[in-house]
Amino acid sequence: MLQAYASPTERIWFYAHRVIAGLILLFLILPILVIVPLSFNADSFLMYPMAGASLRWYEEIIQSDVWQHALMNSLIISPAATLLAVVLGTLASIGLVRTEFPGKALLTAVLISPMVVPVVIVGVAIYLFFAPLGLAGSYTGLILAHAVLGVPFVITTVTATLQGFDYNLVRAAASLGANPVLTFFRVTLPLVAPGIISGGLFAFATSFDEVVVTLFLASPAQNTLPRQMFAGIRENISPAIAAVATILIVLSTLMLLTLEGLRQRSERLRTGKSR
Amino acid sequence: MTATTLTSPDAAAAPPPRDVPLKTRLKRAERRKKLLHLALIAPLAVFLLVVFLWPIGALLKRSVDNPEVSGGLPATSTALEHWNGQGLPEASTLAVFVKELEAARGTTGLASAAKRLNTEMTGYRSLIMKTARAMPLPEGSDLQAGLTAIDLRWGEALTWQVMARAGKPYTSYYLLAALDHKLDADGAIIAATEDQAIYLDVLGRTFWMSLVVTLCCLALGFPLAYLLTSLPTRSSNLLMILVLLPFWTSILVRVASWIVLLQSGGLVNQALQALGIIDEPLQLVFNRIGVYIAMTHILLPFMILPLYSVMKGISPIYLRAAQSLGCPPFQSFWKVYFPQTLPGVFAGSLLVFILSMGYYITPALLGGPQEQMASYFIAFYTNETINWGMAAALSTVLLGATLLLYVVYSRYAGQSRTPIKTR
Incomplete structure (x- = not known):
């Protein structure tokens, strides 16, 4: 904050900093603001000024078999991959937080490494491994590969939540006569659930936006939404792409708001209960 | 069991019965608990071993297969x-x-x-x-x-x-070729001829472009993270949503938006022309500028989040103390505040650098042939020329560089306690 005794130079710096930060925020948000109106463009150019408003591009993608098929595939693959990543990742996180053993840091680094290994390498490696097993070009193969990419996000968020979890609460519940099952559902789960859900959201977003591994692994039958968009941008970028983009922006806004709500709720729960 | 030991006639002959069984029982219980927790990790460890580590190992092996x-x-x-x-x-x-x-x-x-x-x-x-x-x-x-x-x-x-x-x-043919070298007839390692030497150029370009993107992210991320830390919680939370919304938006959506913004009749060119800065539209997309802009935009949140969490932990008292002792504002910022942000600067920069080295989609959609990075050539050798040895060798080099930086990153991230991708 600007102090009352600040010198003129400090005042200039203060406001200059705000202007610069404002411009950076504009840079961050501009691409999202720009594409939404164009999805309502009446003519077929992705350019301003717009010719007029219409819903024709939304109509087009809703009626298009290709986009519907892609959406269906994404809605099969992403939830399945998320479920797999969340179950495996949560179990492992509990094990990692509650025990010490030699090589734990190394194991954690390995479990998180799918996040940093270049995704093309993951794609090529899994493709060459799956092809002889008949898993390339199958839903199972894609779900397994997407789960691998989602696991690190589940691990990082769930271990962070568990580290903040006060184990005395479980002891208190037990000393007050609650059995372990009741304790788990009434004490542990409400406090840990936000972490698991946000990890799941991260894993879902990763899979729902995944192109590279899909390009290697999927046959046309498993064409997903991002892959269809990739093809669309590459071949013929039309307002239909902007319409899909707008739908995806709405979806990511919803996910972000859910996450923000969860974070605030868990903060409230934690500060309210432990003090 | 303890009771029978105590009442048995030869109790005196047995080793001290009270604490030894308790100790062993405690040890046993702890061992059981530990095994249980290790058993919880096992499914994921096996899953990643089969679907991730083994395939990557097999790919790396192909780089020396003959x-x-x-x-x-x-x-x-x-x-x-x-x-x-x-x-x-x-x-x-x-x-x-x-x-x-x-x-x-x-x-x-x-x-x-x-x-x-x-x-x-x-x-x-x-x-x-x-x-x-x-x-x-x-x-x-x-x-x-x-x-x-x-x-x-x-x-x-x-x-x-x-x-x-x-x-x-x-x-060693493919690995040497990936570094623009080969064996001559006598088995000595020599540099490849100029018309065959392309990979060091590609790797150098990958490093250089990652470095530029990292510096751009740092230049934009630092002032913004600093502002977010100095604002009251309510407004900083609101502005943080503006940082997180693009972060959550599909990369393809953002790439499409940048094409729209940067094309020759796009808003950026229109604005520059209206302001009289340029007469002719600039070529801003399908070249390196476009790739830099889009990659900086995509990776900026990865810089801001670690910086923000480190800056949030720096007490403003130090800065005030420096100033009350007569240090000029800029110097007190540079000598007192900035050094404390370094763990965040390193963690954020390494993360952005590591992630940009593996980029494929953004250069493929927004760049020309001169902007394609190592990942593009790995995909090219896998899909188009089916030269798996070469794809594997380039993967080995890229993965080696990435993992080296990841090890360094783990050290710094441990110090600054920044969970990647979370707030």
Whole structure:
């Protein structure tokens, strides 16, 4: 904050900093603001000024078999991959937080490494491994590969939540006569659930936006939404792409708001209960 | 159990009964608990081992695999392993070769062996094909003379040395090629000729572009993170949503938006023209500028989040103390505040650098041929030319560089306690 005794130079710096930060925020948000109106463009150019408003591009993608098929595939693959990543990742996180053993840091680094290994390498490696097993070009193969990419996000968020979890609460519940099952559902789960859900959201977003591994692994039958968009941008970028983009922006806004709500709720729960 | 031990008549003879069983029981219980927790980790560890680590290991192994010649001409390759490389191979080896070549004529195995030999020595493919067509040699004739009659090169030691080297089950050929080097006839490592040397250029470009993107992210991320820390919680939370919304938006959506914004009739060019800064539209997309802009935009949140969480933990008291002791504002910022942000600066920069090294989608959609990074060539060799050895060797180099930086990153991230991607 600007102090009352600040010198003129400090005042200039203060406001200059705000202007610069404002411009950076504009840079961050501009691409999202720009594409939404164009999805309502009446003519077929992705350019301003717009010719007029219409819903024709939304109509087009809703009626298009290709986009519907892609959406269906994404809605099969992403939830399945998320479920797999969340179950495996949560179990492992509990094990990692509650025990010490030699090589734990190394194991954690390995479990998180799918996040940093270049995704093309993951794609090529899994493709060459799956092809002889008949898993390339199958839903199972894609779900397994997407789960691998989602696991690190589940691990990082769930271990962070568990580290903040006060184990005395479980002891208190037990000393007050609650059995372990009741304790788990009434004490542990409400406090840990936000972490698991946000990890799941991260894993879902990763899979729902995944192109590279899909390009290697999927046959046309498993064409997903991002892959269809990739093809669309590459071949013929039309307002239909902007319409899909707008739908995806709405979806990511919803996910972000859910996450923000969860974070605030868990903060409230934690500060309210432990003090 | 304890009770029976205590009341048993020979209790005095037994080792002190009270604490030993308790100790062992405690130990046992702890061991059981530990095993239970390890059992919780096991499913994920097995899953990643099978679907992630094993495939990557297999891919890396392909960079030294050398199956073509040893698969296409197996008996000859084995026979040549016993040859000392001096002069010409013995007659028995020649007999094996001539017999195998005749049998393999027209097979795909021989074709890929010839193709592989050609990468070691230009002209070897046609030599093999020509010789195979001339088979069989007359019964009982001198094989060396017969082969030399087909082509003089069969009389040179070099021809056989190349085949012996290419017939080994493992090769350093692809890894050396990925670094623009090769083995010469004597087995010494030499630099590749200029027309073949492309990979160091690609790797250098990958590093350079990642570095530029990292510096851009730092230049934009630092002031913004600093502002977010200095604002009251309510407004900083609100502005943080503006940072997180693009972070959560699909990369393809953002790439599409940048094409729209930067194209020659796009908003950026329109604005610059309206302001009178330029007369002609600038080429901002499908070249390096476009790739830099979009990659900076995509990776900026990865810089801001670690910076923010480190800056949030820095007490403003230090800065005030410095100023109350008479330090000028800029100097107190530079000497007192900035050094405390360094863990965040390093963590954020390493993270952005590591992630940008593996970029594929953004350069592929927004760049020209000169903007394609290492990942593009890995995909190219896998999908288009089906040269898995080369794809594997480039993967090995890229993965090695990435993992090295990841190890450094883990150290810093541990220090600054910044969970990646979370607030």
